[in-house]
Amino acid sequence: MDNFSSKTATSDRRGFLRGSALIAATMVGGxxxxxxxxxxxxxxxxxxxxxxxxxxxxAGVLDIGYVGxxxxxxxxxxxxxxxxxxxxxxxxxxxxxxARGYRVIVPHLRGHGTTLFRSEATPRNAQQAAxxxxxxALMDALGIPKGIVAGFDWxxxxxxxxxxxxPERCTGLVSVSGYLIGSQAANAKPLPPAAELQWWYQFYFxxxxxxxxxxxxxxxxxxxIWQLASPKWAFDDATFDRSATAFANPDHxxxxxxxxxxxxxxxxxxxxxxxxxxxLAAAPAISIPAITMEGxxxxxxxxxxxxxxxxxxxxxxHRLITGGIGHNLPQEAPAAFAQAVLDVAKLAR
Numbered sequence: 355m356d357n358f359s360s361k362t363a364t365s366d367r368r369g370f371l372r373g374s375a376l377i378a379a380t381m382v383g384g385x386x387x388x389x390x391x392x393x394x395x396x397x398x399x400x401x402x403x404x405x406x407x408x409x410x411x412x413a414g415v416l417d418i419g420y421v422g423x424x425x426x427x428x429x430x431x432x433x434x435x436x437x438x439x440x441x442x443x444x445x446x447x448x449x450x451x452x453a454r455g456y457r458v459i460v461p462h463l464r465g466h467g468t469t470l471f472r473s474e475a476t477p478r479n480a481q482q483a484a485x486x487x488x489x490x491a492l493m494d495a496l497g498i499p500k501g502i503v504a505g506f507d508w509x510x511x512x513x514x515x516x517x518x519x520x521p522e523r524c525t526g527l528v529s530v531s532g533y534l535i536g537s538q539a540a541n542a543k544p545l546p547p548a549a550e551l552q553w554w555y556q557f558y559f560x561x562x563x564x565x566x567x568x569x570x571x572x573x574x575x576x577x578x579i580w581q582l583a584s585p586k587w588a589f590d591d592a593t594f595d596r597s598a599t600a601f602a603n604p605d606h607x608x609x610x611x612x613x614x615x616x617x618x619x620x621x622x623x624x625x626x627x628x629x630x631x632x633x634l635a636a637a638p639a640i641s642i643p644a645i646t647m648e649g650x651x652x653x654x655x656x657x658x659x660x661x662x663x664x665x666x667x668x669x670x671x672h673r674l675i676t677g678g679i680g681h682n683l684p685q686e687a688p689a690a691f692a693q694a695v696l697d698v699a700k701l702a703r
Contacts, residue, residue: 404596405445408468414491415476419468420461424452429525430498431695432489433460436507437610438576439682440466440600442593443506446688451695457501461492463508465609467600478605480613482536483627483634486515493523502702504695506530506683507654508613518638519630525642525702528694530683531654532646532672533662537635538619552655555579559614569607573598583654584680643669643701645694649679649686656681669701 406421421441431451433444441460448458462469463485471478489512493501503513503524511534517527518535544550558564568575577594580587600606615621623631644666646659659672675683675690684691 404442405448410468411492411495412472413495414488415472416464416488416491417468417470417472418461418488418492418495419470420459420492421448422460423448423458424456426457428452428455428457429699430457430459430493430501431699432493432498432501432503432513433458433684434489434503434505434509434512435460435463435466436505436509437463437613438579438597438601439507439685440597442597442600443682443685444688445685447684447692447695450688450692454696456695456699459492459496459498459501461489462600462603463512463609464488465605466603469603471605477624478608478612479616479624480609481616481623481627481631482511482515483630484624485512486519487627487630489513489516490520490523499523500525502526502528502695502699504528504691507681510534511536514640515634517640517642517644519633521640521642526695526698527640527642527644528647528691528698529644530647530649530681530691531652531656532648532659533637533640533657533665535634535637535665536617537631537637538617539635541617542619549655556614556618559611560618560620565607565611568610572601572607576601580682584649584651584682584686585653586651586678587680587682587686637665639665639667641668643698645670645698646672647683647691647694648672648674649681649683650674650676651678652681652683654681671697 406423408419409422410417410419433448435441435443441462444460448460451458464471465478465480485508489503500523503516504527505513507530510529510531513527514529514533514535517524559568576598580589580594612621616623646662646666648656648659663672673690673694675687677687679687
């Protein structure tokens with residue numbers, strides 16, 4: 355029995371969106387370590403996000419670019435995007451939460467936007483444990499002892515892992531498509547043909563032709579993924595182009611290719627993450643308050659809610675968001691995503 359009731363929601367933004375965005379747009383939280391991006395860096399730092407200035411902070415092996423909204427004294431909420439997306443997926447969600455008094459942090463993942471490796475010697479590694487460790491390093495750099503974590507796609511996996519391995523740092527979780535923690539051993543098992551077909555790009559990326567093709571056609575490739583993953587989302591070119599600036603990152607191709615090759619055991623990770631990956635391979639339960647979400651028109655590969663319900667041992671609910679909502683749920687249904695964060699925060703108090 356769920357600790358709080360699950361519900362079906364629609365993507366109607368009326369009521370919740372009105373008034374909040376204008377209030378939040380003027381509330382940008384900052385910290386002493388942060389700095390604004392320098393124009394002309396090798397990433398797309400000269401291009402601002404659609405909802406706030408890009409700030410930079412040294413965090414672990416990365417110089418992370420992020421948008422910060424809301425009062426510095428507010429409850430922290432970290433929002434993680436996926437691939438092939440960018441922080442603009444939260445352009446409406448973040449102001450809504452900031453208007454409610456939350457300190458909202460939206461970082462570019464490694465290989466995206468203005469997030470750069472601090473050393474050329476650091477491997478361009480995108481295994482799941484590395485991305486989650488980035489999240490913890492960001493919290494440390496910004497002086498955030500604990501907060502709510504939320505995301506979709508790669509970002510949902512990152513938030514899931516942070517909640518599972520560092521529950522003392524995470525007070526609540528919102529995860530699109532639920533429990534996405536995996537392992538190389540689990541990924542080695544073949545799927546039924548229809549499921550394998552959905553992962554066509556993973557097999558494409560396993561080849562050198564695929565790597566070259568992605569490098570040569572990054573934006574066209576990613577737009578096609580958007581269309582396949584959200585078949586009922588009528589996004590325009592301007593919407594895609596705002597996110598596409600994040601793909602100009604000099605490490606983008608290496609990070610994307612490594613992520614999918616690592617999953618299939620075709621690329622090695624870093625030894626420093628072996629202990630974490632061993633824990634993740636055991637599919638640890640998530641004990642903190644959690645809400646999982648799914649769009650009713652998600653065209654990307656994703657598990658069914660009944661497959662992962664048992665992995666959440668704390669207060670939990672699942673929400674199906676109707677109205678033709680696809681894979682990029684925060685951008686397609688921002689009010690519903692923001693409401694899930696607000697609701698999970700109530701249980702974290």
